[in-house]
Amino acid sequence: MHLHPRHISIKDFTYHLPDERIARYPLAERDASKLLVYRNGTISESNYRHLPDFIPAESLLLFNNTKVVEARLLFQKSTGSTIELFCLEPGDNYPDITTAMLQKKSVRWKCLVGGAKKWKEGALEKTITIHNHPVLVQAHKLEKSGDSFLIEFEWDDDSLSFAELLHAAGVLPLPPYLNRVAEEEDKQRYQTVYARHDGSVAAPTAGLHFTPALQQALASKQVQQQYVTLHVGAGTFKPVKSETLEAHEMHAEFMDVPLQLIEHIAHHIETIQKPVIAVGTTSLRTIESLYWLGVEVLQQPQLQPAAMHVQQWAPYQTPQAETSTVAALQALAAWMRTNALERLIVKTQIIIAPGYRLKVADALITNFHQPQSTLLLLIAAITGDNWRTIYNYAMEHDFRFLSYGDGSLLWK
Template sequence: MHPKRLLIRDFLYNLPEERIARYPLPERDLSKLLVYKNGSIEQDNYYHLGKFLPTGSLLVFNNTKVVEARLLFQKQTGSTIEIFCLEPADEYADITTAMLQKGNVYWKCLVGGAKKWKEETLTKTIHAGNVQFKLQVKKVEKFSDYFLIAFSWNNSALSFAEVLHLAGAMPLPPYLNRSAEESDKERYQTIYAKHDGSVAAPTAGLHFTERLFEKLATQNIQKDFVTLHVGAGTFKPVKAESMQEHEMHTEFIEVNRSLIENILAHADSTVVAVGTTSLRTIESLYWLGLKAKLDPGIAIEHLQVYQWDAYELDWQNTTTNEALNCLLQWMDKHGVTKLVSKTQVIIAPGYGLKVAHALITNFHQPQSTLLLLVAAIIGEDWKKVYDYALQHDFRFLSYGDGCLLFPPAY
């Protein structure tokens, strides 16, 4: 069945409020781990992850860094305007370019209290250590689901990423129902976060520590990284009755040539995506490679993955290795060692994994596209896994526990 015909009501389960983890555990790698393989379930914790992975496995992580995307401005009347930075304006080639802008930048934002904000420029003065500057915002244009906002600041030495770090707050998921605290600056960030750009953490990676990485290395379990900047669309509820009417969010991805080569080198072993964003990124590589095979001259700006590509492109005669090698050839032809693209891929029942052999992920909200992704990997047994987790006191959502899922064919 084409995923367009899937009904979101079929992916509902009862998630009691008390099962949502409001705070992380004191030690990251002692979070509980549910392991699903061949229809059976085991339970352990993340520190013992290695005993469930074959020697020589490759773990692929998303090294995006969460930015302090929430900004509060006080009007002269005393009312508060909240600005939530979503993604850069279309004029910038990618998020990294936009984050490095100095002095001014244009950004797509949600605005809380927008009706109270007329045409005036809002200003706030930031004091952080020895740094002081004025930050100003002005509405440029209103669109159906966001405002285009002009930011400017009077310290030209600061990039926009630095401005957000000094002036903003961590964008905790709305379902935590609490304000960000000082501890969230560290805990709502993976230990390997590197590239500014996300408004949500790749939460499966929150469980990993240096001591866990050292332990995995003794088993010759390797790690590598992609970058997918997680947008607020990751929390976008599916309001349509069927998936055909739901538009997937588009996200920026960045992948080094060496990662693609590393995946090819592990073709006969186990490639494990750590998190749904890592999975969407490495699976997107297959579809990008297929497009490069079908049209070797495709322009950089057209090489991206759209929502239904995986179900409508003719892929049957293209192996994973062939697609990835075609992508490498395309990169050589265009003289790029880092692929920067966009993906809108939806992984739902009916999708067969092309690159990954397993997934490590947290437990997701009912009726979400992330739950559809889990169901794509383990089928109807997603209900069995989630029932087990609820019955055995697993903690759910961003700060909760997680699972290692192997598809039935593995």
Template structure:
């Protein structure tokens, strides 16, 4: 069956509210770890992950950093308007460039309490900056968001610093609680580096510096990609079939060095930490295929392209082609976007194993898990429920080897 014909109603299960972790464990790597391999399930904790990975495995992490994307403006009437900063306007080549803008930037936003803000400026004092303000002005309404122009009076502050000073960490809506000060630390991976996500790559929240060192001691190699997670990761599937669901697009930033490392390790077990790392690595394969197929716009992978492009190229051929085109341009980074949907019927091209949390029913993330393990996702999730695993962003996780 082509993934377009899949019904999201076949990918659901009963998730009691008490199974959803509202807060993380005090010690990250004490979270439970379910191991699935060849149809068999075992239980352990993340601290012992190295013993479940073959030596010389190549581990891929997403080093994106969550930004304080929620801005609350209080109007003179006392009512509050919330602006949720999704991603920069299309004027900017990448998120980092947009984050470094000073005094003015255009951003795609959702508005909470939009009816309270008919016209005019929203204003908010910038703390410790001598009565200087952040201003928000509606530019236009688009289909799924508002385009907002932010301006501020301090020429030394970047937009990233503005968000640090004025914004709140956007904890997932299904936690049904407000962000707390501690979330600024616990809702980031210990290796988070490049700002731009509105949600954490949650599989990485379980890793500690000690665990990372123990992986290295076992001769397990690791490297980093950057995929900035958009709010679309929480977008519910409302269509009867996946064909009618529009997948969200996300920004990818990958170094030439990473591509060369991936190619060098392609004969080893490639294990991705999180669905975002998996989306990135698999998208890189299709970008290389587009280069080999002489398709001009190789830096964007649309939703259904992987099911329509030629599939006879090896991962080695594809990565070599992508590396070659970057070297021809004297480029050290690949800036791209992906809208890839990985669902049952998708042929994994590079990835052998996935480390991931337990995802919401009827979500595209659950489809991705089913693409790795097939119909055994039901057995895995039932086992996790029976064994009191904690679910969703702050919950426990799993190591899933592809079937």
């Protein structure tokens, strides 16, 4: 029996990542990136253009179609100093991110404030030009909670949604480890080609390697491609600062999955019996969360939609649920029908760490992650101690690391 993930020591999940191995910029062509393939303890090397060669026909590939928003807003004070507001997630009075993004005239958002000490009182103001019209934007500090603030934004053009305002006034939030400001090219390259729903402050980076041509090549091989939505929060970059996982609070992220897709995944596993492959750790966390939500409604059929939430340690409560994947997904779908829900919009805090057994996914397509991160723990959950061999191989064979780097296909 594995150590309970609460007691995992994070320093056991580190490796030396030299600065020059971090990909500062993407390759000119998305699908030219290298691909490491890990299966049954063996490693081979290819590139993304040949991905269809490694995926069986009739497999189900699940992508995250969230869209990165220009979440950094810069305000200049009359004194000349700059205050940065980094929009993390909407205030608790909105049911989901999309609703908050569509607000007109004003919205409340939880933000990190860069230069908070310089912002004593009063509103921050800036004027931006949208469609040749000046728009006055104001930010009011309402309250502090943890390391963030609840900010109320107001703007004097009631035809504009908050999403449109961010697109016009905000800056794309590149990962901090790139150590550079966002450039014009990043607007297109730090976004997947299939991004649809505004709401992430970080790209689901495994998807950055996919092109329409690659997706067409997969379709030609009868590989099914479906989409979930999980809005990636800034917590994805939050290093584990505690010695063990117990004291690390996993960030909560909104996921949005249609009822039809949940039924489709259950049908696929039960009747087609070909692999389910998650493109990216966010897609993986979403589909694994579906399993635990199914277990939850089996245990509490009367559960109200507002009470649905995947807690960080839910998968590790003993005894670990032995519900079959199909039974859990079917129960979740039935519960949604009972509650007249076409889409499941809930928050998940699931942490996937060594000791976790994948319930829905058979494989993961993903980039190479930071030392001592929850993402590296997720890799170790899939590959066991072989994560070291995989990362050593990538280091010795000139793979590029992190968001704009190369990637891997890892089979459980």
